[in-house]
Amino acid sequence: MATVILKKGRARPVLQHHPWVFSGAIARIEGEAQDGDIVVVRDAGGNFLARGTLNRHSQITVRLLSWDQDEAIDLTFWRARLAQAIAGRRALSDDAGTTAYRLVNAEADLLPGLIVDRYADFLVVQFLTLGMDMHKHEIVSLLAEMLQPRGIYERCDEEMRAKEGLPTQEGCLWGEEPPDLLQISENGLRFWVDIKRGQKTGFYLDQRENRRRVQVYCPQRTVLNAFAYSGGFAVYAAAVGAGRITNVDSSAEALDLARRNMALNGFDSRDDEYVPGDVFQVLRHYRDQGRCFDVVVLDPPKFAHTQAQVQRAARGYKDVNLLALQLLRPGGVLVTFSCSGAISADLFQKIVFGASVDAGRDVQIIERLSQGPDHPVLLSFPESQYLKGLVCRVL
Ligand code: SAH
Numbered sequence: 481m482a483t484v485i486l487k488k489g490r491a492r493p494v495l496q497h498h499p500w501v502f503s504g505a506i507a508r509i510e511g512e513a514q515d516g517d518i519v520v521v522r523d524a525g526g527n528f529l530a531r532g533t534l535n536r537h538s539q540i541t542v543r544l545l546s547w548d549q550d551e552a553i554d555l556t557f558w559r560a561r562l563a564q565a566i567a568g569r570r571a572l573s574d575d576a577g578t579t580a581y582r583l584v585n586a587e588a589d590l591l592p593g594l595i596v597d598r599y600a601d602f603l604v605v606q607f608l609t610l611g612m613d614m615h616k617h618e619i620v621s622l623l624a625e626m627l628q629p630r631g632i633y634e635r636c637d638e639e640m641r642a643k644e645g646l647p648t649q650e651g652c653l654w655g656e657e658p659p660d661l662l663q664i665s666e667n668g669l670r671f672w673v674d675i676k677r678g679q680k681t682g683f684y685l686d687q688r689e690n691r692r693r694v695q696v697y698c699p700q701r702t703v704l705n706a707f708a709y710s711g712g713f714a715v716y717a718a719a720v721g722a723g724r725i726t727n728v729d730s731s732a733e734a735l736d737l738a739r740r741n742m743a744l745n746g747f748d749s750r751d752d753e754y755v756p757g758d759v760f761q762v763l764r765h766y767r768d769q770g771r772c773f774d775v776v777v778l779d780p781p782k783f784a785h786t787q788a789q790v791q792r793a794a795r796g797y798k799d800v801n802l803l804a805l806q807l808l809r810p811g812g813v814l815v816t817f818s819c820s821g822a823i824s825a826d827l828f829q830k831i832v833f834g835a836s837v838d839a840g841r842d843v844q845i846i847e848r849l850s851q852g853p854d855h856p857v858l859l860s861f862p863e864s865q866y867l868k869g870l871v872c873r874v875l
Contacts, residue, residue, distance in 0.1 A: 482509055483522055484506055486507060498861055499543060515535045531551070532546075538643060562623065564590075569583055580600065580665070583598050592611065593608040597682075602629055604635055607619075609646075635650055664683070667688065667716075671683065683712075699721045705777050706763065706778050708738055709738070709779075711738025718747040732756045775813045776815070778800055797832075798834050802835040813871060814872040815870075845870050849868070
């Protein structure tokens with residue numbers, strides 16, 4: 481097994497169990513190793529630090545798997561890591577009203593590059609790093625054995641895989657091919673999910689608890705659900721008797737699914753409640769028309785993919801939050817999210833503050849939201865905290 485020797489003074493993050501070794505921290509690699517291989521990481525003095533997978537193609541050159549010198553990376557290791565992640569979701573797997581959740585959340589479950597989501601009887605997996613991709617067969621057979629799904633389907637995140645030098649790859653890896661639309665339950669509500677072609681692995685599982693939390697603001701209230709996708713927040717709002725719910729999304733397919741999800745739960749809706757288009761343009765148009773809402777939900781896609789994009793992303797967040805604040809009646813509620821890891825909670829709050837100043841309105845934060853418990857944050861890896869939300873009341 482080859483050895484990665486760190487530069488002097490660069491061992492601290494590894495000792496603290498941060499799971500990444502950047503290329504700049506590496507002094508040299510001793511021995512023969514192919515990218516994807518397991519390597520041992522040692523400090524400048526030759527002391528054992530950890531084991532992980534090598535990829536010289538990536539800035540994150542080693543992804544750490546184990547800090548225990550006596551632990552081999554074998555089938556027993558993978559089984560134990562998967563079992564630990566699965567056990568952590570017991571509360572969800574015991575809840576008959578929820579059949580879709582994340583079972584493995586990559587680095588935060590000490591399994592860098594591996595995502596496993598459960599959708600009813602099917603599992604959707606993502607292998608986002610070369611190191612994890614090399615162990616695909618072992619992991620798929622362990623998941624089949626441990627969870628006995630009907631099928632295991634692979635989805636890929638092209639952006640992440642490209643950074644690792646991996647090709648796009650999707651399809652059924654084990655068992656039955658999933659149907660085009662699969663029905664799941666979430667907190668007792670039902671949804672159609674397209675796990676083969678939908679966004680992410682098919683559904684925004686990280687928002688489950690937030691969709692429920694927001695219900696309290698919705699009875700008899702008009703709701704603008706901006707960046708609606710397949711209607712997650714809309715279905716929850718309808719379930720508590722919201723007034724008119726307007727869904728805006730640039731994807732006509734997503735809105736079509738949103739309409740079907742409302743019907744699946746027995747909720748009426750009108751065609752003009754599904755508005756295809758760019759949220760920025762549609763909200764500007766509503767503002768110019770003088771339209772008002774009681775509740776606005778803003779759940780945009782990731783605006784900042786890298787640190788370099790933070791400034792531009794901040795402008796986007798500010799603009800859309802300003803528009804939302806301008807559309808709210810006095811006493812109205814803004815539920816606003818950012819899923820950009822590069823935008824900190826503190827910066828996000830400042831951005832929303834900037835929007836409130838420009839809107840000329842006094843705004844209170846009444847709740848702070850984050851990702852659900854099946855998307856844990858590893859303390860030694862604060863990068864795993866990406867979703868933040870503010871529930872604000874406009875005075
Ligand atoms: N709130 C949703 C998830 C939203 S994901 C849920 O709970 O399931 C973000 C959505 O924003 C995607 O559906 C994407 O199609 C849409 N989107 C991205 N950019 C957009 C834009 N400029 N205007 C409108 N929709 C956009």
